Amino acid sequence: MKDPYEVLGIKRGASKDEIKAAYRKLAKQYHPDMHVNNPLKELAQEKFIEVQQAYDELTNAGSNNNSYSSSSYSSNSNSYENSNNNEFQAARQYASVGNYKQAINILNSTKIRNAEWNYLMGVCYVNLGSTVQGLQFVKTANRMEPSNGEYANYLNQISNMQRAYQTNSYNYNRGGHSDCNCCANLILADCCCECMGGDLISCC
Template identity: 60%
Template structure:
């Protein structure tokens, strides 16, 4: 089992006030209400539960023993937080570090459906809608039963249709549509993940 102090980012022997402060900060960040429109909502909820567990273990005195590992065994490993795997990439995406996430993904050899999905999310959020869409479509074709991938793909298609209809109703043609649609869709998806690509919108 992972060390509860490590889960909260504290060293052993931290004061109760430090524990409470770390808990409040992390709980606010990962609380389900703060991640309602986040594609990584499931991960945030899982992390929120882990934070609650760690806080309870420390506050009721159960964490005083040495039966906990340092980042190995069940639960999350320390590499999960370093960005060295897909969970780490999801953490980078959740905090808006899309270029960093892309660098991590490009260094990986196992390019499964989740890898393609996360590549797509990154590209969409940095404004490369076409490239992102290709990765998302590949992820869906590799794992068609995964609703996270399908929902994100549907979200992109719905936004593109919506903006196409608006563009045609205002007399815009395909040339103006492609650029504007991609930018606006990227901005909307970026805002869903907590970022802001176009600050004036």
């Protein structure tokens, strides 16, 4: 991994506010939404992830920021795992702003297929409308880490919403009203948004 100070363009010993300011400036500059029709969008994406990784590295280090040196970023046995963790964080950030396809692209580029990978894939597919496929990913994540509250809660919420949707669809086909079907869809979408930090229906 590159020296995070160099990536963010700040000097060693920078304060937390300076680190945050540099991160926000670069994250905005390289955010994928700013390069949708840009032929260099893939390069911007790589830079965005690099900035995210650098910020995470420095903020996770806490008060030990000053202890970093250039040699700290040489290869080590944990570099592969850290790289994937940073990619998961980047995928979460893309998903939190509704860019689920980009999040899936990042997840597909990783080689680790752990519980978090399955959970994030599930969240993305559910929000893209592929609820059945998304549920399978989330169920896999829950099986791999049954004690993880985040995975279990999301699985329960989406499973309940899907059952409600199927029930309303059945009632509609028997002569019910489409309003129920519409409400179920809205509630499901709001539930998905809230799980990633958003809010589709502010009153819920």
